[in-house]
Amino acid sequence: MNRTGRRHRSCIHAGTLLLIILTVAGLHLFCAGSYRISTGSMSKALQKGDFVLANKLHGTDNPGRNRIVLYGHTSADGGSALLLSRCAGMPGDTVCIASGGFRVGGRWFPDAPAPVRLFRIRKDIRAPLLEVLKQLEIPCRNVSEDVQSLTIRLTAAEERMIRENLPSIVKMEPLANDTASYAFVIPFKGYVCRLDSISLKLYREAIRSETDGRASMRDGKLWMDDREVTTFLFRQNYYWMLSDEPEEAVDSRHLGLIPEGSVVGNVWFCWFSKDRKRIFRRIR
Numbered sequence: 001m002n003r004t005g006r007r008h009r010s011c012i013h014a015g016t017l018l019l020i021i022l023t024v025a026g027l028h029l030f031c032a033g034s035y036r037i038s039t040g041s042m043s044k045a046l047q048k049g050d051f052v053l054a055n056k057l058h059g060t061d062n063p064g065r066n067r068i069v070l071y072g073h074t075s076a077d078g079g080s081a082l083l084l085s086r087c088a089g090m091p092g093d094t095v096c097i098a099s100g101g102f103r104v105g106g107r108w109f110p111d112a113p114a115p116v117r118l119f120r121i122r123k124d125i126r127a128p129l130l131e132v133l134k135q136l137e138i139p140c141r142n143v144s145e146d147v148q149s150l151t152i153r154l155t156a157a158e159e160r161m162i163r164e165n166l167p168s169i170v171k172m173e174p175l176a177n178d179t180a181s182y183a184f185v186i187p188f189k190g191y192v193c194r195l196d197s198i199s200l201k202l203y204r205e206a207i208r209s210e211t212d213g214r215a216s217m218r219d220g221k222l223w224m225d226d227r228e229v230t231t232f233l234f235r236q237n238y239y240w241m242l243s244d245e246p247e248e249a250v251d252s253r254h255l256g257l258i259p260e261g262s263v264v265g266n267v268w269f270c271w272f273s274k275d276r277k278r279i280f281r282r283i284r
Contacts, residue, residue, distance in 0.1 A: 031056055033264070034271070035070060035082070041243040041251075042068055042084050045283055051272040052283065056265040063087045063239060063263050065105060068283055070264040071241065073255060082264065085251045089240025091188030091260075098181045104240055118175040119159065120149045125166070132166045137216055151175065155201050157256050186257065187234040194231050195222055203232070206257050210235050236260045 037050040045068055046052065054070045055062055063069040069087045074080045089095055089104040096103045101110045121129060123145060133140060138161070143152045154162070159172060184202050185191065193199055200222060207215050207222065215224050222229045238257040243250075252258060269282045 032268070037084065039084065041245050042086070044244045046084070046267070046270065047273065047275065047278070049274055050270050050278065052270050053268045054265045055268045058260075058263070058265065062266045064266060065090050068267040069239070069241060070267060071239075071258055072262045072264065073250070083241075083250060084267070085241035085243045087239055088242040089186045089252075091186055091237040091239070092191075093186045093240070094183055095186060095240060096181075096183045104186075109242060117156075117159075118151055118153050120151050120173040120175055122171070123147075123149050126150060128166055129162070132162055136161050136165065137218075138162070139217070139220070156254050157205055160250075160254055186240055187238045189235060189237050191234045192231055193234065195229065202256065206234070206238060206259065207232055209259065239263065 033054050033056060035052055035054060037046045037048055037052060040048055061067075063071075065087055067087050069085060071083055071085070072080060073083055088107065088109070093105055101108055103109070126145075129150075130140070132138075136158070138154070138158050140152065143150060145151075163172070182198050184199060185193070187193065187203065187206065193203060195203075197220060200217065200220065204217065211224060215222055215229070217223070222232070237260040239260070240252045241255075241258050242252060267283045269280060270278050271280060273279050
């Protein structure tokens with residue numbers, strides 16, 4: 001074979017290899033991805049160190065009810081992480097909160113997410129705390145002081161944001177769990193919500209995200225473009241994610257609603273594990 005023929009065949013091989021690489025990269029980016037489990041949050045189904053494949057092709061069953069889902073979360077300081085939980089609530093489901101737990105998707109779960117809890121915080125960080133509250137637009141609810149500490153009422157999401165923005169807080173001690181009975185709908189695309197004191201607390205982060213930060217809360221009311229807003233039209237679907245081991249991970253009890261745009265996809269099957277019985281086992 002002459003030199004021209006060898007060069008031509010070499011170009012064909014290089015083109016084929018490039019096509020294969022692009023195809024694999026495309027499948028990984030848009031269709032499926034491999035991930036290593038680094039927490040015990042879903043220890044009933046997955047163990048630390050397991051390698052899994054996640055289905056990224058979103059559809060009517062992805063994310064699906066009661067499926068284990070991989071989703072992203074961005075903290076207030078800009079850091080990002082991938083979290084793993086079970087999808088307990090679908091768009092349009094009603095979450096019913098009661099003393100001792102909550103019901104969603106026909107199932108009862110303990111440890112209800114209290115809308116507002118009372119926390120005790122060291123008094124020596126009063127000034128930076130008040131500054132962070134102002135920056136994050138968190139209202140100073142029932143703030144009181146004694147010689148050594150101050151108390152304030154916060155939602156779970158507000159507590160998380162304060163911890164992320166004020167790492168000097170070593171301890172925020174919850175003093176009471178005064179969860180009242182209430183219910184709310186997990187928003188779906190096209191859902192119009194009438195805003196009240198409870199829904200504002202529950203939907204606040206979702207509304208801020210959908211409005212690119214144009215929405216703000218003042219005096220317990222929602223304001224957009226310098227006018228009060230009493231209803232809101234949601235533009236995407238949301239989910240309620242719960243971990244099998246809530247003490248091992250963060251889920252909707254801490255983060256609240258999970259937007260569709262943050263969902264990577266259902267965890268499909270385990271392709272490697274230290275326990276050989278778990279290898280190539282489909283995850284449900």
